Amino acid sequence: xxxxxxxxxxxxxxxxxxxxxxxxxxxxxxxxxxxxxxxxxxxxxxxxxxxxxxxxxxxxxxxxxxxxxxxxxxxxxxxxxxxxxxxxxxxxxxxxxxxxxxxxxxxxxxxxxxxxxxxxxxxxxxxxxxxxxxxxxxxxxxxxxxxxxxxxxxxxxxxxxxxxxxxxxxxxxxxxxxxxxxxxxxxxxxxxxxxxxxxxxxxxxxxxxxxxxxxxxxxxxxxxxxxxxxxxxxxxxxxxxxxxxxxxxxxxxxxxxxxxxxxxxxxxxxxxxxxxxxxxxxxxxxxxxxxxxxxxxxxxxxxxxxxxxxxxxxxxxxxxxxxxxxxxxxxx
Numbered sequence: 186x187x188x189x190x191x192x193x194x195x196x197x198x199x200x201x202x203x204x205x206x207x208x209x210x211x212x213x214x215x216x217x218x219x220x221x222x223x224x225x226x227x228x229x230x231x232x233x234x235x236x237x238x239x240x241x242x243x244x245x246x247x248x249x250x251x252x253x254x255x256x257x258x259x260x261x262x263x264x265x266x267x268x269x270x271x272x273x274x275x276x277x278x279x280x281x282x283x284x285x286x287x288x289x290x291x292x293x294x295x296x297x298x299x300x301x302x303x304x305x306x307x308x309x310x311x312x313x314x315x316x317x318x319x320x321x322x323x324x325x326x327x328x329x330x331x332x333x334x335x336x337x338x339x340x341x342x343x344x345x346x347x348x349x350x351x352x353x354x355x356x357x358x359x360x361x362x363x364x365x366x367x368x369x370x371x372x373x374x375x376x377x378x379x380x381x382x383x384x385x386x387x388x389x390x391x392x393x394x395x396x397x398x399x400x401x402x403x404x405x406x407x408x409x410x411x412x413x414x415x416x417x418x419x420x421x422x423x424x425x426x427x428x429x430x431x432x433x434x435x436x437x438x439x440x441x442x443x444x445x446x447x448x449x450x451x452x453x454x455x456x457x458x459x460x461x462x463x464x465x466x467x468x469x470x471x472x473x474x475x476x477x478x479x480x481x482x483x484x485x486x487x488x489x490x491x492x493x494x495x496x497x498x499x500x501x502x503x504x505x506x507x508x509x510x511x512x513x514x515x516x517x
Contacts (some may be wrong), residue, residue: 315378337372
């Protein structure tokens with residue numbers, strides 16, 4: 186079992202999988218208590234116990250109780266914008282009971298109707314916020330410029346807090362994290378923009394048409410290894426590969442770039458990965474080439490055996506935990 190581990194004074198070291206099992210074991214009793222508190226509008230022991238059970242899975246997780254999309258209530262477990270924790274909330278929801286008329290369960294915050302936000306003496310309504318959208322074709326996401334005249338009365342931190350709250354409410358956590366790139370805030374109206382409330386339609390159109398395959402070539406410079414030629418798929422989405430927690434680097438020794446050899450090793454790697462991995466780049470230096478992939482735990486040992494099958498051309502295969510996909514984000 187690879188995953189976050191949390192020390193609990195009363196229970197000792199508890200693997201995340203065991204904490205998830207404990208959560209759902211307690212849920213039948215806890216849901217009754219939460220329903221009583223929700224009906225009264227008075228939170229107490231139920232939400233405190235919900236916090237304790239959530240923190241036992243990982244202290245970085247957050248929970249939300251919202252109106253359900255189909256059920257009366259929705260329980261959302263959030264990674265709080267930490268991509269390393271999003272696979273954990275997926276593991277949590279896979280272990281959840283079937284939704285019923287009372288409760289449904291989500292591994293991220295769901296979209297809700299944005300409401301006006303009171304900030305000091307200001308009241309910022311989402312219908313008055315405009316946004317200019319610039320599509321990034323290579324990453325298949327949207328860069329935003331968001332404007333409202335009252336932003337001039339807020340410092341930059343508050344401006345961003347207001348905008349991200351509106352975006353989170355409008356899109357929900359998963360759409361926000363997957364399809365929104367950069368966000369710039371300007372303290373004036375954007376006469377050429379569209380209403381912020383129309384942004385959800387644009388995001389849904391993008392997500393429906395995205396390919397996840399945007400390969401690009403570039404020349405890179407490494408301070409230690411020198412010049413290289415990078416071929417990378419910049420459009421992968423972590424949300425579509427939540428079971429792939431390990432980054433793979435396959436180093437191939439070639440005195441001059443040998444596309445035939447590299448292609449044969451890449452085909453072998455792809456065959457080993459199957460549905461449990463995705464190749465996202467290769468980088469060619471003067472005397473060696475590196476293939477990059479993400480892989481699930483089940484294929485990790487098979488990937489390591491590539492070094493034996495291709496020795497001496499393949500002289501190193503590394504499989505390392507990278508649940509946040511930091512390696513990919515740094516490269517793209």
